[in-house]
Amino acid sequence: MTTQQVEGVSAQVGAGPESKSGEAGFITTKLNALLDWGRKNSLWPMPFGTACCAIEMMATLSSRYDLARFGAEVIRFSPRQSDLMIVSGRISIKMMPVLIEIYNQMPEPKWCISMGACASSGGVFDTYTLIQGVDQFIPVDVYIPGCPPRPESLIDAVMLIQQKIARNQRQTKLYDRTRHPLDFEPVALVSNAAEAPATLTGSRHSLPPKDVRTVAEKDEA
Amino acid sequence: MGIDFKALQETVKQRFGEQVLAWSEFRGQYGLHVKSGRIVEVLRFLRDDPATKFVMLTDVTCVDGLKLPETMEQGFPERFAVVYHLYSLEHNDRLRVKAFVPEDPCEIDSAAGLWAAANWGEREVFDLFGINFRGHPDLRRILMPANYEGHPLRKDYPLKGRGERDNFPKYTEIPEA
Ligand code: SF4
Numbered sequence: 315m316t317t318q319q320v321e322g323v324s325a326q327v328g329a330g331p332e333s334k335s336g337e338a339g340f341i342t343t344k345l346n347a348l349l350d351w352g353r354k355n356s357l358w359p360m361p362f363g364t365a366c367c368a369i370e371m372m373a374t375l376s377s378r379y380d381l382a383r384f385g386a387e388v389i390r391f392s393p394r395q396s397d398l399m400i401v402s403g404r405i406s407i408k409m410m411p412v413l414i415e416i417y418n419q420m421p422e423p424k425w426c427i428s429m430g431a432c433a434s435s436g437g438v439f440d441t442y443t444l445i446q447g448v449d450q451f452i453p454v455d456v457y458i459p460g461c462p463p464r465p466e467s468l469i470d471a472v473m474l475i476q477q478k479i480a481r482n483q484r485q486t487k488l489y490d491r492t493r494h495p496l497d498f499e500p501v502a503l504v505s506n507a508a509e510a511p512a513t514l515t516g517s518r519h520s521l522p523p524k525d526v527r528t529v530a531e532k533d534e535a
Numbered sequence: 536m537g538i539d540f541k542a543l544q545e546t547v548k549q550r551f552g553e554q555v556l557a558w559s560e561f562r563g564q565y566g567l568h569v570k571s572g573r574i575v576e577v578l579r580f581l582r583d584d585p586a587t588k589f590v591m592l593t594d595v596t597c598v599d600g601l602k603l604p605e606t607m608e609q610g611f612p613e614r615f616a617v618v619y620h621l622y623s624l625e626h627n628d629r630l631r632v633k634a635f636v637p638e639d640p641c642e643i644d645s646a647a648g649l650w651a652a653a654n655w656g657e658r659e660v661f662d663l664f665g666i667n668f669r670g671h672p673d674l675r676r677i678l679m680p681a682n683y684e685g686h687p688l689r690k691d692y693p694l695k696g697r698g699e700r701d702n703f704p705k706y707t708e709i710p711e712a
Contacts, residue, residue, distance in 0.1 A: 407700050408680045442687050442696025443679070 346482060353397070353423070354479040357386040357472065360396035360420060362413060365403030367430035367462045374465035384472050393419040398475065399452075400468075402429040404437070405445045417452045425478070427471045428454040431461045538587055538628040540565050546586070551577055556612065556635070566631040568610070571617070571643045574634045578646050581621060581630065589621035589630060592646070595656030596620075597664040598633075601690040614638040617666060619646065636666055645671035663688035 363371055374381050381387045390396035393416045405413055417426070428448055431437035434457045436446035448454065455478060456471040544558055547567065554573050559566035569577055581589045596618045600611040613635035621630045636643050645668035646653040657668045658677040665686035668674055676683065683699060685692060 407683075408678075440695055442692070442694070442699060445700055 350479050350482050354476045355385040356388075357384070357398045357425075357475065357479075358388045358390045358396045359386055359398040359400050360393050360416070361389055361391070361400050361402065362416065363400075363402045364405060364409060365432060367402035367432065370462040370465055371400060371402045371429065371468060374468045379465040379469065381469065381472065384469065384476065386472050393417070394421065396420055397424045398472075399424065399426040400429055401426065401433040401448050401452075401454075402462075404432040404439055405448050406443045407445060408443075410445050410448070410451055413448065414451055425455045425475050426452060427456045427458065427468075427475065429458045429468060429471070430463055431459065434459070437461060538623065538626045538630075543587060546584070547577075547580075550580060557610065559610075564629065564631065566633060568616075568633045568635070571613075571634040571636050574617075574632075575644045575646060575649065577634075578619065578621075578632065578649055581632070582649055587623055587630070588625040589623045591622040591624055592619060592650035592652045592656070593622050593629075594618075594620040595646070595653055595660055597660045597666060597688075599664060599688065599690045611635070615641065615664060615666060617643055617660060640667075641665060642667045642669055644669050645674075647671050662686070665689065 361368065361371060373379060375387060375389060386398065397420060399417055399420065401413065417424075428434045432439060432444070433448050434454075436444050438461075440446070445451070449457075456474045458467045458471050460467055540558075540560075548555055551569070551573065554569050554577065556568040556570060559568065567577075581587050598616040598618060600608075600614055600616060603611055615636040615638070616633045617636055619632040619634070621632060623629070634643060643666060645657055647657060647668070648670070654672065655677060657666075657671055658673070658675060660666050661668060661671075661674055662676040662678050663686055675681070679687065685697065685699075687696070
């Protein structure tokens with residue numbers, strides 16, 4: 315290492331930006347870590363707001379709660395440009411194919427927040443038409459409880475996603491399920507947890523099945 | 536202004552006779568209960584007659600009278616009642632027309648030829664109650680997915696559905712990535 319005299323300040327060339335010598339410095343890191351650092355601080359959310367939870371999401375984005383502090387204020391209404399799906403609201407069985415399609419259009423890597431009781435579990439709407447939890451069909455990284463969750467909860471979820479990215483963690487393995495839709499046999503997978511593929515164990519999809527009979531079978535019974 | 540409903544009751548009775556089942560009146564709101572057989576004629580008369588001029592159809596809906604309490608069964612000769620809400624711009628008055636439809640055949644003539652507004656309203660009634668509107672130009676489901684089975688607002692439809700939300704063909708609809 316050579317030392318230089320720069321206007322009376324002693325600095326080491328290559329000591330890093332903190333030397334403040336005005337000279338070029340360098341830092342070392344892993345490329346992956348650098349990419350993750352960039353991703354973590356510039357999440358572009360895709361808002362899938364279908365109900366009241368979306369109001370809280372909008373509040374979170376606006377100036378009072380200011381999601382821009384976390385680098386996630388650039389709401390993208392094009393899935394091609396976003397990497398964080400925020401499902402905020404009830405999803406009906408007519409909406410779910412749309413959600414899946416939009417989700418599939420988002421480029422990798424991508425993450426998903428299931429915001430509120432309805433998106434996570436159907437909430438109070440245990441009716442004939444409402445999906446009881448979007449995680450049955452798309453992988454979810456963070457669930458937010460509440461009806462609706464406070465903006466602080468959404469901020470917390472975004473921070474959890476950031477931590478996940480910083481740990482270089484990718485999507486839950488469930489993703490396979492949506493990418494190869496035709497290979498997936500829902501009845502077989504959920505009916506016997508022990509035989510479920512390793513990718514699905516540990517998720518709630520290895521729980522004992524709900525009633526998975528077809529409509530016709532139920533009518534017979 | 537306003538419509539002279541007493542006179543209207545007379546005219547309707549003369550014109551449609553045995554079609555009329557009852558008139559109801561509650562706090563100035565009038566209802567006409569009819570059989571479903573000549574419903575289009577009744578509605579056309581109400582729309583075109585200068586004394587009524589119900590030119591606006593505000594809503595088409597339906598009531599399922601399955602297992603009504605005994606006190607109410609009297610006013611419900613058939614299982615379903617298709618309800619038309621009419622409004623007269625000229626006289627600033629409203630009328631509710633109820634046409635009773637049996638469970639089988641679950642059919643009534645479409646009013647889509649009288650009011651364009653009936654088109655989607657009747658599709659909704661078809662979707663949720665399963666009433667078939669004869670002569671409707673485009674009788675498809677409007678709210679539920681096209682491949683949905685059953686009519687969920689019927690009283691004998693289970694509250695939590697019959698497995699549609701677990702079994703709908705979700706995976707096949709995704710294009711290969
Ligand atoms: S969880 Fe509550 S606030 Fe959110 S969509 Fe459902 S009902 Fe609305």
